[in-house]
Amino acid sequence: MIDFHVHIGRLTRVRRYKVYDLTPQQLVERMDREGIEKSVLLPLESPEAVAGWFLTEDAIAARDLYPERLIAFMSLDPRSRRVAEMFDMYVEDYDCRGFGELKNGLAFDDERHQVIYAKCDEYRLPLVFHSDPGLCYDEVGLPRLESMLQRYPRCTFCGHGPGFWAAISGDDDRSGGYPKGPVAPDGVVDRLLAEYDNLYAIFDAGSGHNALTRDPDFTLGFLERHHEKLLFGTDYLRAFQHLPQVDWLAQVDIPAQWRRQMACGNAQRLLDFGDQR
Numbered sequence: 073m074i075d076f077h078v079h080i081g082r083l084t085r086v087r088r089y090k091v092y093d094l095t096p097q098q099l100v101e102r103m104d105r106e107g108i109e110k111s112v113l114l115p116l117e118s119p120e121a122v123a124g125w126f127l128t129e130d131a132i133a134a135r136d137l138y139p140e141r142l143i144a145f146m147s148l149d150p151r152s153r154r155v156a157e158m159f160d161m162y163v164e165d166y167d168c169r170g171f172g173e174l175k176n177g178l179a180f181d182d183e184r185h186q187v188i189y190a191k192c193d194e195y196r197l198p199l200v201f202h203s204d205p206g207l208c209y210d211e212v213g214l215p216r217l218e219s220m221l222q223r224y225p226r227c228t229f230c231g232h233g234p235g236f237w238a239a240i241s242g243d244d245d246r247s248g249g250y251p252k253g254p255v256a257p258d259g260v261v262d263r264l265l266a267e268y269d270n271l272y273a274i275f276d277a278g279s280g281h282n283a284l285t286r287d288p289d290f291t292l293g294f295l296e297r298h299h300e301k302l303l304f305g306t307d308y309l310r311a312f313q314h315l316p317q318v319d320w321l322a323q324v325d326i327p328a329q330w331r332r333q334m335a336c337g338n339a340q341r342l343l344d345f346g347d348q349r
């Protein structure tokens with residue numbers, strides 16, 4: 073399995089006994105226990121993302137400790153200086169394989185985001201984004217996302233977060249959260265996955281797991297339509313964290329080939345292995 077969404081580092085600034093920030097060693101030991109071969113490290117550098125930080129440099133250092141197990145993405149706050157130049161450096165000098173997690177208080181199609189999308193398009197890299205009310209925000213029907221899918225066709229946008237997954241249902245009103253119960257017809261996530269080769273979805277965290285378990289009858293059809301566009305991920309970031317996606321993927325009643333694609337085949341294609349690692 074390839075986990076497309078993990079974080080380590082100083083993510084919190086609360087009292088010490090309440091949380092345990094993960095070290096690279098703890099991450100790899102948990103991967104061993106869960107049967108996860110490789111994980112994608114997603115730095116978080118925007119102040120709205122978490123109370124602390126996980127810098128790109130720390131992702132690179134962890135990857136260099138475990139180059140056969142960890143893959144480093146980069147993250148840059150789009151409001152920081154020399155974003156395009158830093159992007160080139162992290163790809164060309166440090167072998168970062170994608171961008172993410174993009175999670176900040178700007179609109180999804182903000183001009184400062186488009187500097188990053190254009191770079192991903194230039195290098196043909198995947199980008200992991202978080203969508204929520206007020207975070208990389210969009211309107212009902214996700215028109216901002218759709219226009220970026222059209223404008224940057226060689227950037228592969230990988231969707232995640234309550235605001236993304238709530239839009240699996242036709243009754244999404246952009247309030248986010250973890251809606252339960254039947255999925256209403258004509259959800260925009262379903263349509264965009266079908267229409268755009270450069271949109272993928274990560275069934276990670278509470279939101280992705282909720283979206284694929286809230287309506288089992290809907291889920292089967294959704295997996296049939298999109299098993300080549302779905303990525304396994306956990307959003308693992310602290311010790312003792314429950315990872316329901318692992319059991320769900322092992323148990324869901326689908327053909328073995330779909331399971332393989334969702335567990336690693338789709339990720340492998342985006343991460344472009346076969347060369348160095």
Ligand SMILES: [Zn+2]
Binds near residue numbers: 173
């Ligand atoms: Zn995350």
